Amino acid sequence: MKKLSPEQEFIIFCVENYKIKKKISGIDVINNFKKYNVFEFLEDSFDILHSQSMNYIIDEINEFINKQK
Secondary structure (H helix, E strand, C coil), X not given: CCCCCHHHHHHHXXXXXXXXXXXXXXXXXXXXXXXXCHHHHXXXXXXXXXXXXHHHXXXXXXXXXXXXX
């Protein structure tokens, strides 16, 4: 099995925590993240975001999604 990159692990961490925080299914998170390009945002912002608190990361994701709407 191939080892995940730190960026991939971070994205999975974000999906799981976003799902819990928003009380929605994982598939809904994935669909919304795809729709609003959140995966690319998380990958591009990894260096800054991975050292922040989960609440900060969730707030940043929400802000990013709201700007896309």
